[in-house]
Amino acid sequence: MKTVVTNIQGYSLHDGPGIRTVVFLKGCPLRCRWCANPEGLLPEIQIGFLKNLCAGCGKCFGVCPENALTEDRIRHRIDYGKCTACGKCADVCDYKALVRYGREMSVGDVFDAVRRDKMFYDTSGGGVTVSGGEPLLQAGFVKALFELCRAENINTCAETSGFIPAGNLLEVLPLTDYLLFDLKLMDLEKHRYYTGQWNDIILSNARLAAEQGADILFRIPLIPGVNDDEENIAATAAFIKELPGQQRAQLMPFHRLGDSKYKALNLENAMRATEVMTPEQVEAVRRRFEDCGVTCSISK
Numbered sequence: 001m002k003t004v005v006t007n008i009q010g011y012s013l014h015d016g017p018g019i020r021t022v023v024f025l026k027g028c029p030l031r032c033r034w035c036a037n038p039e040g041l042l043p044e045i046q047i048g049f050l051k052n053l054c055a056g057c058g059k060c061f062g063v064c065p066e067n068a069l070t071e072d073r074i075r076h077r078i079d080y081g082k083c084t085a086c087g088k089c090a091d092v093c094d095y096k097a098l099v100r101y102g103r104e105m106s107v108g109d110v111f112d113a114v115r116r117d118k119m120f121y122d123t124s125g126g127g128v129t130v131s132g133g134e135p136l137l138q139a140g141f142v143k144a145l146f147e148l149c150r151a152e153n154i155n156t157c158a159e160t161s162g163f164i165p166a167g168n169l170l171e172v173l174p175l176t177d178y179l180l181f182d183l184k185l186m187d188l189e190k191h192r193y194y195t196g197q198w199n200d201i202i203l204s205n206a207r208l209a210a211e212q213g214a215d216i217l218f219r220i221p222l223i224p225g226v227n228d229d230e231e232n233i234a235a236t237a238a239f240i241k242e243l244p245g246q247q248r249a250q251l252m253p254f255h256r257l258g259d260s261k262y263k264a265l266n267l268e269n270a271m272r273a274t275e276v277m278t279p280e281q282v283e284a285v286r287r288r289f290e291d292c293g294v295t296c297s298i299s300k
Contacts, residue, residue: 004102016157018126031196033270036258039101040133045085048264049077053097060089076266127155139168146175162202186235210243237292248295
């Protein structure tokens with residue numbers, strides 16, 4: 001069983017309890033306008049071009065079998081209509097201006113990579129987190145990985161947008177110690193406008209996970225002018241409160257750290273001009289959730 005992995009990031013402190021290794025799987029059904037990981041949207045391997053790192057050495061032109069590269073300094077270096085993402089250009093680029101987003105890995109490959117950090121998990125209460133993209137689109141892969149983790153007493157965590165078949169969620173939940181569940185917008189039409197999909201499946205899966213007794217942290221990407229208004233805060237808090245169990249929320253303030261990856265893939269960043277909220281503004285939203293009766297923290 002294989003899939004395309006964007007990155008395996010060690011020593012993460014913000015994707016579940018303790019010190020964790022995060023496995024980013026490629027492919028996502030949503031198109032959130034504020035997405036900070038555009039390289040994870042498509043399921044296949046992609047090649048990106050970081051113009052500011054290019055020294056103009058020309059090595060890449062001699063190895064591309066599809067003649068998909070252009071020397072035009074104004075346009076993007078890669079013609080994606082020709083590029084097959086073979087990666088030969090990235091392999092010869094000494095300046096890392098050409099980058100490969102994704103590599104095919106088996107369950108065993110991924111497990112071998114994450115198992116190396118087991119001593120950090122054992123001392124910190126950490127473990128392995130699968131993220132994306134949307135990792136639960138590949139429930140079979142995640143289940144197989146988590147089975148290996150459970151056999152070696154490695155804590156498991158999955159991050160999900162919730163926009164997945166309910167069967168995928170039920171397949172993985174019994175092997176998942178901790179669930180990070182994104183809630184973006186409560187209004188059906190606004191959710192469709194900003195993410196490309198309705199939120200009914202997401203809300204249904206949130207209820208399902210809670211009814212199954214999952215240990216859930218609802219993570220809310222806090223986007224200025226999109227979901228930081230009183231109406232959405234109150235509706236989100238009310239939804240979380242009505243779920244069984246002691247549910248809690250965490251705010252993830254908007255940032256622009258993904259802008260370079262949009263440029264690398266020749267994509268438009270729809271939120272590039274959006275202002276970052278001040279710590280005081282974020283804290284005010286956190287307090288509003290607390291006032292509504294929902295325990296709420298802020299992601300660092």
